[in-house]
Each structure stands twice: as structure tokens, then as C-alpha cells.
Amino acid sequence: MSDVQAPRIDGERQWQSHMEMAKIGATPGGGVCRLSLSDEDKISRDLFVSWAKKAGCHVRVDRVGNIFMRRLGAELDLPPVMTGSHLDTQPLGGRFDGAYGVLAGLEVVRALNDAHIRTRHPLEIVIWTDEEGCRFTTKTMGSAVFAGLRPEADVLDGVDPDGIRFGDELVRIGYAGPEPCGGFPIKAYFENHIEQGPILENEGLPVGVVLGAQGQRAFQITVTGEEGHAGTLPMNLRKDAFLGAARMADALNAVAFNHEPWPVITVGHVRVRPNSRNTIPGQTVFTIDSRHPDADTLAAVKAEMIAVCEGIAANMGLELDVLETNYSAVATFDAELVQSIREAAARWDLPCRDMFSGAGHDACKIAEVAPTAMIFVPCKDGVSHTEREDATPEDLAAGTQILAQVMLDAAEAV
Numbered sequence: 001m002s003d004v005q006a007p008r009i010d011g012e013r014q015w016q017s018h019m020e021m022a023k024i025g026a027t028p029g030g031g032v033c034r035l036s037l038s039d040e041d042k043i044s045r046d047l048f049v050s051w052a053k054k055a056g057c058h059v060r061v062d063r064v065g066n067i068f069m070r071r072l073g074a075e076l077d078l079p080p081v082m083t084g085s086h087l088d089t090q091p092l093g094g095r096f097d098g099a100y101g102v103l104a105g106l107e108v109v110r111a112l113n114d115a116h117i118r119t120r121h122p123l124e125i126v127i128w129t130d131e132e133g134c135r136f137t138t139k140t141m142g143s144a145v146f147a148g149l150r151p152e153a154d155v156l157d158g159v160d161p162d163g164i165r166f167g168d169e170l171v172r173i174g175y176a177g178p179e180p181c182g183g184f185p186i187k188a189y190f191e192n193h194i195e196q197g198p199i200l201e202n203e204g205l206p207v208g209v210v211l212g213a214q215g216q217r218a219f220q221i222t223v224t225g226e227e228g229h230a231g232t233l234p235m236n237l238r239k240d241a242f243l244g245a246a247r248m249a250d251a252l253n254a255v256a257f258n259h260e261p262w263p264v265i266t267v268g269h270v271r272v273r274p275n276s277r278n279t280i281p282g283q284t285v286f287t288i289d290s291r292h293p294d295a296d297t298l299a300a301v302k303a304e305m306i307a308v309c310e311g312i313a314a315n316m317g318l319e320l321d322v323l324e325t326n327y328s329a330v331a332t333f334d335a336e337l338v339q340s341i342r343e344a345a346a347r348w349d350l351p352c353r354d355m356f357s358g359a360g361h362d363a364c365k366i367a368e369v370a371p372t373a374m375i376f377v378p379c380k381d382g383v384s385h386t387e388r389e390d391a392t393p394e395d396l397a398a399g400t401q402i403l404a405q406v407m408l409d410a411a412e413a414v
């Protein structure tokens with residue numbers, strides 16, 4: 001633990017910025033829709049960058065649109081202490097998933113500025129591009145390229161369901177930057193996030209110290225049958241691709257219960273061609289999201305999932321194409337940074353507990369190239385990826401206070 005106490009952060013100022021940000025893409029149900037590289041994503045980036053510049057940060061954008069906002073250190077060449085998250089959301093997402101992590105970083109910089117505290121190492125806030133992965137092929141795109149886990153060209157050439165190319169959208173919204181992706185050292189990376197589960201709320205704790213995250217495998221499944229007239233083709237002569245996909249979704253759900261503890265398996269996105277009331281569906285494309293804390297179980301689940309889909313396709317005379325769109329290894333965070341979070345929580349008298357993340361985060365990618373840890377705060381009823389997602393200003397402030405302390409400890413006050 002360092003000798004220097006971080007300044008008290010301004011929870012009210014952080015909340016005001018949060019509510020300002022939540023207006024961009026606000027949905028009637030109280031949530032947010034800021035799909036990656038949409039107009040709303042651009043407006044939220046512009047707003048955040050204007051705040052960061054006002055706080056004295058130097059801004060760089062890399063070739064996949066990750067935005068780095070640096071508060072210079074006393075020694076210019078030292079690696080930064082970095083924090084951040086994402087501003088893109090689910091189609092019916094909440095106000096806090098992602099936005100909290102970048103706004104917490106901004107509040108740390110603002111509080112250090114107010115207190116006239118300088119650090120040896122630079123501090124850097126980062127907005128990662130396309131964490132959510134619900135528009136283009138997969139998730140944590142920007143951080144995966146930064147960490148060298150996914151080729152840049154792969155991401156730029158990805159298309160959304162309307163065939164719009166990621167790289168073209170990046171240019172359109174003005175965030176195709178000149179900087180190469182990654183390739184510079186980071187002293188420490190921290191990410192604040194709402195828990196997205198019920199543990200902290202149930203235990204009445206303001207802070208979770210995150211030890212790591214479960215692994216994930218995602219797939220795109222294409223089922224091809226044959227279109228036909230809904231009124232004329234007898235039931236026994238049909239090759240209904242949607243019916244096949246529906247049977248697969250049910251069988252995939254059952255796979256989860258073959259393992260202990262249960263993996264989570266979700267079919268969340270479905271496209272039916274031609275999607276007409278009176279045409280038998282000729283093709284159906286759907287996604288599978290599967291997760292488990294143990295890598296071997298996750299591999300076994302993959303094999304079982306493919307086998308059940310193949311069985312159903314064969315029985316129904318349908319063609320099947322399986323594409324693995326994402327693999328995220330089980331993440332383990334840095335023991336020293338994790339300990340620094342526990343110590344900061346004790347110093348600020350904030351009760352906390354160790355925990356694992358069920359959700360994926362940019363931190364899981366950055367953990368592959370830099371010492372990384374995460375700080376969780378409670379969210380109401382443990383829900384996320386819904387307009388109902390909620391968190392209190394006090395809990396958000398508590399997590400940011402810890403972030404201020406661990407960033408200052410790592411960056412060394414001068």
C-alpha cells in the first residue's frame with residue numbers, strides 16, 4: 001500500500017455525467033440503445049472525448065477505433081496505468097454496462113486534477129470499440145485486436161446482418177484512427193463494472209474484487225432447408241429450416257443440464273429467410289453463446305452441442321453449417337493488483353468480497369498482455385442487458401473511490 005491517500009472522488013459529479021451520457025440512445029423503457037459504430041455510438045464518443053480534453057487528456061485513436069485519453073505523468077516515457085471499458089450497448093441495454101467503467105476513469109482524472117496531484121506514470125482512460133458484439137460477428141473486438149488475439153483485418157472486414165462493413169462504419173463515424181493497434185506496454189489495467197449478477201446486492205456489499213472470468217465459446221449456426229408455399233406443401237414433404245433451428249435450440253438448452261456445475265447456453269439471435277407469414281422458412285441462422293468456468297467442460301459442451309445439432313439436421317434432411325465466432329479463455333487476473341484492490345477497500349472502509357465474473361469484459365483480453373484486475377459494484381436485482389438495469393450513485397462512487405486509490409498507488413504520486 002502506498003502512503004498517499006487518493007483524493008475523495010465526487011460521486012455527484014460522476015452521477016451527473018452518467019445521466020448525461022444515458023440520454024444518448026435513451027429508450028422509452030429507461031434503458032439505452034447505442035449499437036457499436038452507430039450514430040449514437042459516435043455521439044457518445046464525441047461527448048466523452050470532449051470531457052476528457054477538458055480534463056487535460058491527450059487523445060489518440062487507433063485503427064479499430066479504440067480511443068486512448070492520457071493524463072501525462074511526470075516521466076513521459078513510463079508505461080501508463082490504464083482504466084476503461086466500453087460505451088456501446090445491447091439493443092435494449094442498460095445505462096451502466098460499460099459506461100460506468102469509462103466514467104469512473106474520468107472521475108479519477110477529474111479528482112486528481114482538483115487535488116493537484118501528479119503521478120510518475122501517465123494515467124490513461126480507454127474506450128474499447130465494440131465490446132458487446134451484438135451488431136457485428138463477435139464481442140470485445142477492439143480489446144482483442146489490441147491484445148493481438150484477433151487480426152485487425154478480420155475485425156475491419158466483419159459485416160452486420162445488413163451487410164454493412166465494420167471498417168466502413170468506423171470511417172463513417174470518424175473513428176478510424178491512425179495509431180497502430182496495441183504494441184505498447186501497460187503498467188496496470190483496471191476496469192470498473194457493475195456486477196451484472198445478484199451476489200453483492202444480496203450480501204449488502206458495495207465492492208467486489210474480481211479474480212477472473214469464466215470462459216466463453218460462441219457460434220453462428222446456419223440451417224438450410226427448402227422454401228415452399230405454406231398453403232400447398234404437405235407437412236411430410238417439408239424441409240423447414242426454422243423448425244429445425246427451434247428443435248436445436250431446445251436440445252442445446254438440455255445440454256446445459258448434463259454438466260455440474262451447469263454451463264450457461266443461450267440462443268439469442270435468430271434470422272429466418274425469407275421471414276414471410278406464408279412461406280416455409282428455407283434458411284435460419286442463429287447464434288449460440290456458451291460459458292463455463294472450466295475450459296475442459298466448455299470444450300465438452302461444444303462437442304455435445306454440435307452433435308445434437310448434427311443429429312437433428314440429419315433427421316430432418318437439413319444442411320448444417322457451424323462457425324465458431326468467439327473463443328474467450330478462462331481469465332485469471334493479476335494477484336498483486338487484486339491484492340491492491342482489497343487493501344484500497346480496507347483503507348476506505350468499504351466492505352468487499354472476492355468473486356468471479358460471469359460476464360465477459362475487455363479486461364479479459366487485456367489480461368493476456370498486461371497485469372489486469374476488475375472492481376465490481378452492485379446492480380439492482382442483479383439484472384443487466386435489460387432496460388431495467390440500475391445502480392445507485394453511492395455504490396458507483398464507492399467503486400470509483402477504490403479505483404482512484406489503486407490507480408494512484410500504481411502510478412505513484414510525485
Ligand code: GLV
Binds near residue numbers: 139358359
Ligand atoms: C458482454 O456483455 C458479455 O458478457 O457477453
Ligand code: MN
Binds near residue numbers: 086131193
Ligand atoms: Mn460491459
Ligand code: MN
Binds near residue numbers: 090132385
Ligand atoms: Mn454487456
